[in-house]
Amino acid sequence: MTKSSNKTKTSAAKPVNKRSECSKEQARHYLRQMMHIRKFEDKMMDLMSKNIAQGGSHLYAGEEAVAVGAIAAIRPDDYIASTHRGHGHCVAKGGKLNELMAEILGKATGCCGGKGGSLHLADVSTGNLGANGVVAGGLGIATGAALSIKMRKDDKVVICFFGDGAMNEGIVHECMNMASKWELPIIFLVENNLYGMSVAIARSSRLEDHTKRAVAYDMPSSSVDGQDVLAVRDAVATCAQRARDGRGPSMLVANTYRYYGHSRSDPRAYRTREEEAYWHDRDPIKLFSAQCIETGILSENEVKAVDDSTTEDIEQATQFAVDSPMPEASELYTDVYA
């Protein structure tokens, strides 16, 4: 492989360098989904602190533009594979808020009957191949789904979400190599929130620019502002088109930030409050709301209407989840085998 050929391939995956556009309907949809996710996660923190939600949960607040933008760029029948920080992916892929909330509370009405919970949240009917309790646990599944698509001569694609922390797992190397060799229709979407639990990239890896790793697989890669929903959407659209055209996988690194700690017990000693403030200034919902108002796609009142309705949706979902029954004892042994 020559340097020049790599350069050509790398540039092929870069988003079109023009101001991103969206319709009024799209703007409202993106804003609604991002607000749903944010409020879902804030509510989850509240429910955990009151011990209404038992167990742990890894919250997606701050990263909304990545899930919403990425999933806006693919079709409803395409697949995604999610992560331990997966609530946002589920919402963006079309999971029902009531069932997602109930699942996290371990209720019978949850999308997995209360057997999955936060770490295994998935409404598989939406093409979501699941959140995963193991870091990089979704890579094999996503690669296999892409292989299946290719073998069945289908034109679907797979978005494989994973974090920067997963980058140093061996399966990532194995799957990127396999996907590239077989030109599988998959997008490796790295949600770079700067820390693998507490360890910053610079403390765990000599190479801080994840996109460079794609060179090893002769795979195009680029990075995108993960706080800009339209930028993410357009970057993923380019990758998805490449996959659908049979030209194989690509890697996209979305630079983003998680507002809460890794989990509820995390005092966030590894990062500064200044750094957190910087990212809160770049809040994806604030940025997009302002952009919509500034460009006239949505009025202030229209943004407020989305804000109000999403608050109500989350309240309703919470009520549904809290009121739902626990699974029957007879459910213990069901679903182990098909």
Place this chain on the structure above:
Amino acid sequence: MTAKETKQDQRILTYGQAINEALDQEMARDQSVFVMGEDIAIYGGAYSVTKGLWEKYGDERIRDTGISEGAIVGAGIGAAMTGMRPVVEIMYVDFMTLVMDQLCNQAAKLRYMFGGKIKVPLTIRTEGGAGRTLGAHHSQSLESWFMHIPGIKVVMPATPYDAKGLLLSSIRDDNTVVYIEHKMLYNTKGPVPEGEYTIPIGKAEVKRPGKDVSVFTYSRQLLFCQEAAEELANEGIDVEIVDLRTLLPLDVETIVESVRKTNRAVIVEEDTITGGSGAEIGMRIVEEAFDYLDAPVKRVAGADVPMPKSAALESLAIPSKQSIIKGIREVLQ
């Protein structure tokens, strides 16, 4: 059993050929079946099990992979979740250590975690056991690890007939099946019908009826048990041999039925004795047939050591005809 009666007149195939034929027939019958693994295409598999299939089905359905066990099984899972019926090969059971996350955390649990809304119809073919003096990384028997994972099935055929029928069942099963072959069985021969037939997973078979003592075994150790039974028959000791064939789910019913008949139980297993398959089988006998026992349950099993290279030591690390005879005599005292 009709199948058993008619199989006397069948063609003779080796164990390896029987597995090859099962793969071939299932790939011809079902387009969603494909095979993926290391050196399975041009090379034909480390033990020649997939020989000829690449020539017939090509690169698309007989997929040589890089040496990436995690991705082989991981991609198998993803493909199985989305409409395919993959058969993946892990060259040695020893290398299953490299896929334990995929097997234990993903394949086995996905269906349950997602409330029964998906299935993972994946077959993992692998091969284990001692006998070729390959040392500690190419000779293990790890089936007891896999028995400890709810959500998968574990199949270990001993005869060519069972190998074919159980592989067809495994591929058609909607769950993940770990199908473990034994390297010393590949060239053993036996009758195998030409047509398709299935053997139910989870069903043991009495390979030799007897009245004095029950021997529970599987895979290659069946052959040693049969030799031991022949020798003891000369002394008038009538040994019943139950070939478990499937370790998960375990056919407890057939095990208990046999113990109720003979009142004595010996478990013969090649895996290391501590926490091995025999520990589970023996405890099931104690729990469900204790009142029928006239002697303590006896295990004849692998030594608690890494498999040594030297042939002189390797043969001591696993059961033999002589150690099985000794074990049977102990429960008959």
